[in-house]
Each structure stands twice: as structure tokens, then as C-alpha cells.
Amino acid sequence: EEELVQSGAEVKKPGESLRISCKTSGYMFIDYWIGWVRQRPGKGLEWMGIIYPADSETKYSPSFEGQITISADKSTATAFLEWSSLKASDTATYYCARHRLGLGIDNWGQGTLLTVSS
Amino acid sequence: DIQMTQSPSSMSASVGDTVTISCRASQAISSWLAWYQKKPGKAPKALIFAASNLQSGVPSRFSGSGSGTDFTLTIRSLQPDDFATYYCQQTDSLPYTFGQGTKLEIK
Numbered sequence: 708e709e710e711l712v713q714s715g716a717e718v719k720k721p722g723e724s725l726r727i728s729c730k731t732s733g734y735m736f737i738d739y740w741i742g743w744v745r746q747r748p749g750k751g752l753e754w755m756g757i758i759y760p761a762d763s764e765t766k767y768s769p770s771f772e773g774q775i776t777i778s779a780d781k782s783t784a785t786a787f788l789e790w791s792s793l794k795a796s797d798t799a800t801y802y803c804a805r806h807r808l809g810l811g812i813d814n815w816g817q818g819t820l821l822t823v824s825s
Numbered sequence: 826d827i828q829m830t831q832s833p834s835s836m837s838a839s840v841g842d843t844v845t846i847s848c849r850a851s852q853a854i855s856s857w858l859a860w861y862q863k864k865p866g867k868a869p870k871a872l873i874f875a876a877s878n879l880q881s882g883v884p885s886r887f888s889g890s891g892s893g894t895d896f897t898l899t900i901r902s903l904q905p906d907d908f909a910t911y912y913c914q915q916t917d918s919l920p921y922t923f924g925q926g927t928k929l930e931i932k
Binding site for chain 1 (some may be wrong): 826857859861865868869870871874875879880912914916919920921922923924925926
């Protein structure tokens with residue numbers, strides 16, 4: 708079974724750094740783009756960016772470029788989303804999502820809730 | 826970026842009804858459109874890709890149509906499990922933007 712399993716909920720303070728993970732299984736990790744989608748409380752879905760694990764090519768939404776880093780580890784079939792300095796406005800649930808370019812997302816992680824508060 | 830606009834933002838319907846949700850792109854995207862179902866506290870679920878193709882395991886009461894800038898998601902014979910928020914997403918060009926969502930509530 709193809710699965711994307713994300714790391715657990717986090718509570719952080721503004722200014723702290725964080726990396727959350729998405730461990731995949733059941734399919735060839737390097738064959739698909741994988742990315743991240745944000746959902747702030749009570750709001751809609753926002754596409755953040757994607758990475759192609761085979762060569763680490765990364766594409767970001769302009770809304771998130773410079774604010775986050777997406778990476779992938781082929782050896783563990785895991786994708787990551789990282790912040791160097793969190794803000795309260797980063798409070799949201801983050802979903803990892805397997806992409807097929809042109810066809811959208813066909814598989815989702817269960818979500819990681821991030822709360823940033825002083 | 827391509828802007829996606831869904832209508833209505835919310836609607837109510839009864840079990841057994843047929844409902845249609847619209848999605849409009851700010852520029853032509855051919856058939857590069859996907860639909861997702863989202864329930865509170867759950868991960869989104871992929872329903873349709875390339876405007877009209879059902880993802881594996883999605884019931885046939887869901888259907889999608891459209892091309893260019895105007896698209897629709899139709900749900901026939903609504904079931905209790907179908908009450909959720911639905912999002913369209915253009916997959917024509919990066920960033921793959923979502924519509925703002927349509928909340929389908931039970932009447």
C-alpha cells in the first residue's frame with residue numbers, strides 16, 4: 708500500500724526553527740514529485756511547493772519562496788519541510804502530497820499541525 | 826499565478842440530491858484541473874484529475890467536466906459521507922493554485 712506518513716504535531720515559539728517530515732512507502736520515491744500544502748485554521752488549501760527526489764529539483768510558489776525549504780532524502784524515501792525562523796502566521800496544518808505533474812495530487816499524508824505561539 | 830474561483834462558496838442539499846459546483850480559471854488551462862474532497866481533521870482526498878477522470882476508488886456518482894476556463898463537479902444522489910468541502914486545483918502551470926473551496930452542508 709502506498710503511504711505518506713507525516714511527523715507529529717509541533718508547538719514552537721516565534722523565531723524558532725523546525726523541520727517536519729513525510730516518510731513514504733509502497734512506491735518508488737524517486738519517480739514522483741512530492742510537495743506540501745498548507746491549511747491555516749478555518750481557511751482553504753494553499754500549494755507551497757514540490758521537489759523531485761531523483762535530482763532534488765525544487766519548485767516553490769512565489770507566496771512561499773524564501774520562507775521555507777523543501778528537501779528530500781532518497782535513502783529514507785522521506786520529504787521534509789523546513790523553516791529557519793517561524794512566525795505566528797505559520798500556524799497551520801501542513802500536508803505532504805504526492806504529485807503527478809499535470810494531473811495533480813493523488814496521495815496525501817495525514818497532516819502535521821504546527822502551532823507557533825509565544 | 827492562475828487564479829481559481831469557485832462558486833458557490835457554500836451550499837446546502839439533502840441526501841439523494843444532485844449538486845453542481847463550479848470552478849473558473851483566470852486563464853485557459855485546457856483540461857488540467859483536479860478536484861479534492863476535504864473533511865475537518867482529515868487529509869484531502871483526490872477525486873478527479875484532468876477535469877473528468879475519476880481517481881481509483883472514487884464512486885461513479887462523482888463526475889467532472891469542462892475545459893478552457895470553466896469546469897464543474899457534479900455529485901449525483903448525495904450520500905451522507907459526501908458532505909464536505911470541495912476544492913478545485915489547476916494543474917496546468919506552477920504554482921498549482923487551488924480554488925477557495927465550496928462547503929457542502931446537509932439541509
